[in-house]
Amino acid sequence: MRPTVHDIAAEAGVSLATVDRVLNRRPGVKDATRLRVEAAIAAIGFVRDMAAANLAKSRVYPFTFILPAGDNSFMRGLERHVREAMARPAADRVAISLVIVPPFDGAAVARALDAAKVQDPAGIAVVAVDAPEVMDAALRVQASGIPLVTLVSDLGASCRDHFAGIDNHAAGRTAGSLMRRFVGRVPSATETIAVLAGSMLVRDHRDRLEGFRSALSETCTLLPVLEGQDDPAATERLIADLLARHPDVAGIYSLGAGNRGLIAALQRHSGPRPRAVIAHELTPHTRAALEADLIDAVLNQDAGHEVRSAIRVLKAKADGIPAVEAQERIRIDIFLKDNLPFPDEADGKVLRPSGSGSGEN
Amino acid sequence: MRPTVHDIAAEAGVSLATVDRVLNRRPGVKDATRLRVEAAIAAIGFVRDMAAANLAKSRVYPFTFILPAGDNSFMRGLERHVREAMARPAADRVAISLVIVPPFDGAAVARALDAAKVQDPAGIAVVAVDAPEVMDAALRVQASGIPLVTLVSDLGASCRDHFAGIDNHAAGRTAGSLMRRFVGRVPSATETIAVLAGSMLVRDHRDRLEGFRSALSETCTLLPVLEGQDDPAATERLIADLLARHPDVAGIYSLGAGNRGLIAALQRHSGPRPRAVIAHELTPHTRAALEADLIDAVLNQDAGHEVRSAIRVLKAKADGIPAVEAQERIRIDIFLKDNLPFPDEADGKVLRPSGSGSGEN
DNA sequence: CTGTTAGCGCATTCAC
């Protein structure tokens, strides 16, 4: 049997209450006593049973998550993962309120932040829009002492406590590397590459573009960036036009959403498709396109990981624990047709089992 | 407040004990009563607090892990993750005994299995060697009612309850796809590709080779498979010889271990290196090689995920819960220089935070 | 400053 608080108490010759005070760094213990208890803890190698502690505390962490509306598959997947976390409050003693705001609407996000603030939750997670009014609202949240985490899309580092998302510059570089390799090297000829973004107004898209450019450097010729506003219809028109105008385009990098439009355009296109098509986020659409050989690679951020990480960080911040940033880094997954995970996993509909997580998986 | 067993008891007009019997599907309850309790559970939407349940049970799961010795970096990483799990028994009420056996030694694995069996643990996890005596021992373990999980390298499906590892055929296909793309398409010319394996006697290597072949089909010419026995020195000789003999080799796929030898040979080689080099498992060596542009891509299986998954499955089996196979699938990670995770993560030395795991992750 | 006591939500003896 592992040592318990009783064992510490016995070893140190004090009562449970004192042990608890020392354990939780609470005041009201003479230094000498504290030292004795700490010695006892070290001596018998005590490790606190967090499950029991949480049970006794019966503390709940009220968190607010703010997500954009719209039919963006990735965002809806994100929402599903949040709802999943809401559905098992048992596991982590978390009570999440979910707020959906209009997409790409800084004012709406700012209002939602202010509204959340007055509820005084133990923490807020928000898919940020890179606008001044959002930053102001974020600063107000922070000023009121509520931990704030940005999700997927970041704000300035000074306006939030943590960012739960991928390194978008690295993602862009990764896409660039793959593009270079996939397009192939035709000696002494630079290839033409097209980039499709949602909007250069959001930070993650800008970062990806920059990374992509830096990886391709002078290897290829980049056409002017197309902006589809993450809208499938607009995107389809842009891509159809591109394919018509540049039959020789060797690769397309879609760094935003609206991939349904891209896929539709590729499908409708009669000529040979570009040698390399790379997109972001594994959704039912991009998955199908991978399987149908319309897309060659998909870079993905695991929405489930991001949500769970955000929750862990918010809890840590709420408890005043510094939360090891390095451990909460979100990976950039690369998926080809051949290493697609099962639909349930990345894409998924299913809850995790009783155990822990992986992390984690 | 979430409903508790007391609420059920009140709602159904029975005692806690009866509620508990129904909850845990134990006999000794009249059908009519059982129905009433179940109705109450459904009515108030009760969900059992597993943390509290485990606390009350104070059950511990004694598990035995059997791993190969040797200086294989991947295996040592695996061992580190097992030790990590041993170090925090608090989290999952697991008590792991770790047994290290000589590598590639079927007889030793079989002996270790038999030795573990007599301890009567709640489950056994083993990095299998594909040999008849191991299968026999596995069957003996299963016959004695102890759940058995193979880790990383599988045995016949009939000899174990679960396999915690990647789909190696898919991994081979993935490598093949990447190889095809990385080598580039030189119209009307097939390229020469070399495959380096550890040994065709282990199942995962065979599976990878098969997948690789199927993905490349007639696109490339595969040289006869080199077998380095996962030994760096032998591997280095093989590769040096290969590079000398086939200066035109376009790609190398290293599907086993011993990558230090491969890397050393590439480093020493004076001429241009093959256009594409793909290896398995992210270790300090392959990571450094990726960063130094000696290797182009690394396929990886997350050892930490595998260990945690094995534990989850063993616990589920021990409790008689069927364990959702689909949720325990291990992903095939693709790493390029550009999307390398931080050292601590895949490669890592650090423990996870207090929270759950992402996934896991 | 320190100790006593009563739970947190659930499982498990034992009586009835």
Add this chain to the structure above:
DNA sequence: GTGAATGCGCTAACAG
């Protein structure tokens, strides 16, 4: 078949 009582390891009122 069913119920009352006790405890898992820890925290949080209260007393002292």
